[in-house]
Amino acid sequence: MLFFVKNFKKCAGVLDRYVEQFFKIFHKKERKNEPPRKMLNSYKLSAWINARFPLREIWNKNARQYLTPRNLNFWYFFGVFSLLVLVNQIVTGIWLAMIYTPTSADAFSSVEHIMRDVPFGWLLRYMHAVGASAFFIVIYLHMYRSIMYGSFKAPRELLWIIGMLLYVVLLIESASGYVLPWGQMSFWAIKVLITVFSVVPFIGKQIVVWLQGDYSVSGVTLHRFFAFHVIAIPLMIIFLVWAHIVALHHVGSNNPTGRDVEKIPFHPYYTIKDLSGVIVFLFVFFFIVFYAPTMHGYFLEPANFTPANPLVTPLHIAPPWYLAPYYSILRAIPNKLMGVSLSAGAIVLLFFLPWLDRSKIKSIRHRGILTKIALTIFVISFVGLGFCGTENLTDTNILFSRIFTAFYYLFFLTMPFYSKV
Amino acid sequence: MSGSVSGSGSGSVGRIVYFFCIAVFVMATLLISNAVFADETPITLEHVNISARDRASILRGAKLFAGTCMMCHTAKYLENNKFARESGITLDKMPINQKEWLMNVVPPDLSLEARVRGADWLYTYMHSFYKDPSRPTGFNNLLVPNTMMTNIFAAMQGVQEREPEREIITPIFGDNKPHYYQVLKLVQSGTQTPEEFDDTTRDLVNFLVYASDPHARERKSIGIYVLLFLAIFFVIVYALKKLIWKKIK
Numbered sequence: 035m036l037f038f039v040k041n042f043k044k045c046a047g048v049l050d051r052y053v054e055q056f057f058k059i060f061h062k063k064e065r066k067n068e069p070p071r072k073m074l075n076s077y078k079l080s081a082w083i084n085a086r087f088p089l090r091e092i093w094n095k096n097a098r099q100y101l102t103p104r105n106l107n108f109w110y111f112f113g114v115f116s117l118l119v120l121v122n123q124i125v126t127g128i129w130l131a132m133i134y135t136p137t138s139a140d141a142f143s144s145v146e147h148i149m150r151d152v153p154f155g156w157l158l159r160y161m162h163a164v165g166a167s168a169f170f171i172v173i174y175l176h177m178y179r180s181i182m183y184g185s186f187k188a189p190r191e192l193l194w195i196i197g198m199l200l201y202v203v204l205l206i207e208s209a210s211g212y213v214l215p216w217g218q219m220s221f222w223a224i225k226v227l228i229t230v231f232s233v234v235p236f237i238g239k240q241i242v243v244w245l246q247g248d249y250s251v252s253g254v255t256l257h258r259f260f261a262f263h264v265i266a267i268p269l270m271i272i273f274l275v276w277a278h279i280v281a282l283h284h285v286g287s288n289n290p291t292g293r294d295v296e297k298i299p300f301h302p303y304y305t306i307k308d309l310s311g312v313i314v315f316l317f318v319f320f321f322i323v324f325y326a327p328t329m330h331g332y333f334l335e336p337a338n339f340t341p342a343n344p345l346v347t348p349l350h351i352a353p354p355w356y357l358a359p360y361y362s363i364l365r366a367i368p369n370k371l372m373g374v375s376l377s378a379g380a381i382v383l384l385f386f387l388p389w390l391d392r393s394k395i396k397s398i399r400h401r402g403i404l405t406k407i408a409l410t411i412f413v414i415s416f417v418g419l420g421f422c423g424t425e426n427l428t429d430t431n432i433l434f435s436r437i438f439t440a441f442y443y444l445f446f447l448t449m450p451f452y453s454k455v
Numbered sequence: 456m457s458g459s460v461s462g463s464g465s466g467s468v469g470r471i472v473y474f475f476c477i478a479v480f481v482m483a484t485l486l487i488s489n490a491v492f493a494d495e496t497p498i499t500l501e502h503v504n505i506s507a508r509d510r511a512s513i514l515r516g517a518k519l520f521a522g523t524c525m526m527c528h529t530a531k532y533l534e535n536n537k538f539a540r541e542s543g544i545t546l547d548k549m550p551i552n553q554k555e556w557l558m559n560v561v562p563p564d565l566s567l568e569a570r571v572r573g574a575d576w577l578y579t580y581m582h583s584f585y586k587d588p589s590r591p592t593g594f595n596n597l598l599v600p601n602t603m604m605t606n607i608f609a610a611m612q613g614v615q616e617r618e619p620e621r622e623i624i625t626p627i628f629g630d631n632k633p634h635y636y637q638v639l640k641l642v643q644s645g646t647q648t649p650e651e652f653d654d655t656t657r658d659l660v661n662f663l664v665y666a667s668d669p670h671a672r673e674r675k676s677i678g679i680y681v682l683l684f685l686a687i688f689f690v691i692v693y694a695l696k697k698l699i700w701k702k703i704k
Contacts, residue, residue, distance in 0.1 A: 104703065146566070310696045336572070410473075
């Protein structure tokens with residue numbers, strides 16, 4: 035033993051030679067039977083594919099030779115994050131749909147079955163639920179980035195509008211998903227949400243019945259929303275995401291300065307940068323999934339762990355946090371039709387942003403002090419509205435909701451004036 | 456317009472300060488709203504110190520649950536839980552098919568009660584029963600006025616009475632709501648001392664919290680490995696990113 039340790043190098047050398055010779059025999063044998071190879075198999079395969087499908091062309095156009103500004107900062111991660119969350123929602127959603135039962139009798143207990151009895155079912159469910167909230171956090175920051183750096187301006191107006199459509203469709207997707215656990219809050223929040231449509235003149239009642247599939251919210255409604263949630267709306271989302279990326283790659287990314295800057299290929303520079311960002315995002319995401327999956331009632335409400343009961347109205351009905359800003363506009367306005375119009379208008383106005391902003395300068399960095407103040411007030415009023423929407427209705431709450439609603443609207447309506455200054 | 460363009464150095468500091476202020480504002484909003492969430496009880500909730508690692512306590516709680524609570528309450532979703540089954544909590548022993556209840560109030564299923572109410576709420580609820588001859592059960596509760604639950608804890612805890620001169624006034628601001636022991640006094644002692652009763656209820660709450668989320672412990676222990684993997688992966692990818700970006704700097 036000691037001899038072996040002392041003469042390790044020598045021994046290893048001898049062993050090496052034996053091993054080499056041993057494999058040489060095999061190598062020769064293999065060579066003899068096979069015809070000589072001129073091309074590596076992987077090249078052959080790619081040549082075969084590219085003769086039939088423009089795989090390399092797509093890769094080159096969208097990654098290898100796709101030029102991106104070199105100064106994209108932290109705010110530009112949120113696009114790729116939202117794509118990642120979308121994939122997460124689809125993958126976890128498929129597995130959840132395998133076990134979930136969309137009937138009023140079994141929906142709640144099937145969710146509990148996933149949480150308790152299905153191996154790692156709790157992980158899938160928490161990833162899906164936290165993913166829904168993460169989607170909105172990411173999307174709101176993504177939209178804020180666009181507003182801040184003027185990414186909605188020419189030639190990116192259509193990119194912005196496709197993105198806004200995506201946002202609206204995402205709101206519908208999340209609202210329909212919120213119904214599925216069939217807890218108390220699922221039931222009553224969707225009841226309130228559907229009632230909102232009854233104020234539409236002339237056809238309001240019909241819309242409500244059509245949405246419910248019944249004369250009140252029932253198991254039929256649940257089944258219907260399940261179909262919306264897993265088939266209809268995801269298809270729309272995937273199509274719109276495709277259109278969003280096509281539009282982006284046609285006009286290219288804006289950048290924090292809002293001016294023309296030096297450009298670099300997307301791959302490898304931004305693929306590796308995005309990957310490092312994605313890992314940081316996943317770290318935060320999984321920290322929440324494993325250690326605070328309900329986020330103190332923001333991501334999964336305590337009241338929603340009680341099965342839906344049409345006979346017992348909960349004391350406080352609050353929508354999920356991402357709908358709260360619009361809900362608090364709705365509550366702040368005494369007239370129902372006006373309230374609904376104003377909260378819908380809050381989203382509609384965003385569509386017109388490219389034409390409301392009259393400034394030729396894109397980025398907030400080079401804009402006047404008025405625009406900077408206006409954007410700050412807008413952020414405060416949006417967060418404030420969200421806060422008011424999750425709280426109980428009091429006089430103070432209504433007062434603040436009204437103030438925030440006014441500032442929210444003023445941001446858009448006075449934009450053509452202050453943005454020109 | 457161009458007058459507001461600041462130098463690149465001070466500009467970036469200003470930007471960081473600006474975003475920091477916004478982030479603080481958002482965080483503060485979240486914290487305030489959290490406080491208001493818990494602000495809906497007439498008395499102060501007692502804090503109960505429970506731990507998912509304390510298996511002995513959960514087991515004691517489960518046995519107590521099987522022996523006493525399950526006379527009226529069900530815990531349907533524990534059907535396939537091995538731990539609960541070993542403690543005697545099985546579907547056939549639960550009063551699922553019982554049709555007649557006092558005043559036709561069906562006792563709630565307790566599988567998820569801890570998620571709905573929170574541990575502190577349950578702990579305080581178990582402590583705040585008091586004698587009230589006007590109620591059909593003979594007892595009332597501070598946390599849920601006119602509760603239909605019978606005071607099953609009376610034998611252990613003893614009988615509490617409400618001091619008539621103490622009125623509960625819920626303050627508008629601050630957290631000055633009374634504790635249950637400031638309003639109630641023990642008039643007849645039970646089989647357990649107050650300290651023993653605290654431990655008993657703690658076990659029960661510990662079990663109910665476990666029952667509402669049986670995989671909590673597993674979840675937390677897996678989480679460490681996932682986060683550790685991501686942290687190591689990040690170091691590698693970030694080094695690669697630095698290497699690749701060197702070419703253009």
